[in-house]
Amino acid sequence: MVLRIDDTDPARNVEGGEDALLADLEWLGIGFDEGPVRQSERAAQHAEAMERALGAGLAERDADGSLRLAGAGTTLARPDGTATYQLASVADDLALGITHVIRGSDHRPNLPVQQRIARALGGELPEVIHHGLMLGPDGKKLSKRHGHSSISQLRDEGFPAAAVRAYLDELGLPEHDVQLDVARLGRLAVDAIAAMPDEELAAAVEAPVEVVPALRGARSLLEAREYARLVVAPERTALGDDARLTLERFGELRRPAPEWLTSDEARAIVRELKAVGGDLRALRVALTGAERGPELASVLAALPRDEALERTS
């Protein structure tokens, strides 16, 4: 597996583009054996290929000095002598001993041209497989408008890398274009978060390990982060007098219990409150400042005694 950066056109190279690409690959956990090989650093090899193409009668010199594929008109080299993608990629495929290329179907029309160039260079093009393109949920070309239009955007939206990989694996190499299925991706994110070891999940949302059980129901890392915030640093909320009884009863149950509750002990307290007709919603709001969030028992288990009592007093 060779990572090659096809940067033959300086005008189109984006500042930081390569780093962003590398970062995405690393995040996804996709490694490579060689590279990155930059085509911009292989001008000498490309010049050699031009000579051979000229010698084989494959290329013709234009009036302005550019090199064109005989008969077809495809440009192989610019007037300044730099190779275009068509020539450079074929020459490098051959030079690097590439055996297989997997690329999007937008490249399909290039196949016959590149096979022709490869033969003129005295070789044979690697085996090429084309796959369908990823479309937006509306069946149209993926764009910024859809959101989730790039790997880094998916990461920012809180999808775990494992979920994105699982989705890609599921897709395989479709022959036709494929619509991005956000719901499916979300489902895989739930599974991926559920499968994460405590330490990893804690690190991913920058939260203490004790709160991890409270994060388990989250559907995205963003949501998990929000859950963690509700446990660690909730907003203070004023509760009405009708909540008083439940909170007092909670205090009576919590005070004699250990500093940290096991999940069984936490569940037992919830069960007890439930049995006496306690207002669990009020307890939730007192503890997390929100009506919705992590499972109540897991919140109890994530808070030390004094903190829990303080929030409910």
Add this chain to the structure above:
RNA sequence: GCCCCCAUCGACUAGCGGCCUAGGUCACCACCCUUUCAAGGUGGCAGCACGGGUUCGAAUCCCGUUGGGGGCACCA
């Protein structure tokens, strides 16, 4: 306009001439569980784009139509 790909439930797919009354997963709907949201359990809805062939037999092979996509750069 010209060239090239593709076509199964809403989505992603399994299917390579008889195991197809078309299977799975997600979504959706109902119910169960649960005094939050998820998760989990049970059940349900729903599809071979259309028209012709070939064959004893077609989702599967052939032709056409329609639809979708890609390409037609001194971009990659």
